[in-house]
Amino acid sequence: DIQMTQSPSTLSASVGDRVTITCRASQSISNWLAWYQQKPGKAPKLLIYKASSLESGVPSRFSGSGSGTEFTLTISSLQPDDFATYYCQQYNYNSLSITFGQGTRLEIK
Amino acid sequence: EVQLVESGGGLVQPGGSLRLSCAASGFTFSSYWMHWVRQAPGKGLVWVSRINGAGNSVTYADSVKGRFTISRDNAKNTLYLQMNSLRAEDTAVYYCARGVVGAGTWFDPWGQGTLVTVSS
Numbered sequence: 001d002i003q004m005t006q007s008p009s010t011l012s013a014s015v016g017d018r019v020t021i022t023c024r025a026s027q028s029i030s031n032w033l034a035w036y037q038q039k040p041g042k043a044p045k046l047l048i049y050k051a052s053s054l055e056s057g058v059p060s061r062f063s064g065s066g067s068g069t070e071f072t073l074t075i076s077s078l079q080p081d082d083f084a085t086y087y088c089q090q091y092n093y094n095s096l097s098i099t100f101g102q103g104t105r106l107e108i109k
Numbered sequence: 110e111v112q113l114v115e116s117g118g119g120l121v122q123p124g125g126s127l128r129l130s131c132a133a134s135g136f137t138f139s140s141y142w143m144h145w146v147r148q149a150p151g152k153g154l155v156w157v158s159r160i161n162g163a164g165n166s167v168t169y170a171d172s173v174k175g176r177f178t179i180s181r182d183n184a185k186n187t188l189y190l191q192m193n194s195l196r197a198e199d200t201a202v203y204y205c206a207r208g209v210v211g212a213g214t215w216f217d218p219w220g221q222g223t224l225v226t227v228s229s
Binding site: 032034036038042043044045046049050055073087089092095096097098099100101102103 | 138144153155156159168196204209213214215216218219220221222
């Protein structure tokens with residue numbers, strides 16, 4: 001199975017900061033990667049798919065990049081609503097495996 | 110509006126059974142792969158199972174294979190997860206989610222989740 005490793009596990013930042021979360025795959029997944037935001041007690045919300053495509057309605061301060069085994073989610077200027085946990089997810093078109101990273105908790109400094 | 114609403118969670122004893130339902134609306138249900146994803150308390154997301162639009166192709170995570178059965182009723186726009194031989198480690202919030210493109214895909218939207226607690 002493909003393993004997904006996110007870093008850091010916890011990130012402390014302030015409103016207005018630029019933050020980057022990294023997700024590494026144990027083998028190449030091309031650009032088959034998605035990012036989700038989850039707030040306490042809520043379902044995950046899709047932010048990015050195909051590594052860099054912004055889901056409709058998601059603010060443009062969110063962006064994704066990468067391919068192969070290394071991917072990043074960047075928030076260009078943190079807003080109060082962005083403090084949440086973020087998960088990456090790989091979806092392998094060949095093996096049809098689906099796995100999530102362990103999550104990155106973004107907290108207010 | 111595309112919407113998924115889960116139900117059927119609750120407290121069950123180890124070895125017991127439970128059936129979860131996920132009612133879909135706002136889209137052509139039979140055209141999409143559907144998935145179950147779970148999240149143990151304070152933990153991350155784990156994919157559990159998927160089923161194709163016709164209901165004749167299913168896949169399970171190794172941790173639930175042989176104990177859980179995914180199914181769907183396209184006439185009722187409803188997805189199901191029959192969970193048997195439940196264990197304490199199955200305690201989690203269970204989300205249903207729509208697969209956007211094909212079997213290996215990203216998920217959008219997700220339901221609000223239903224909590225399953227396995228405990229004596």
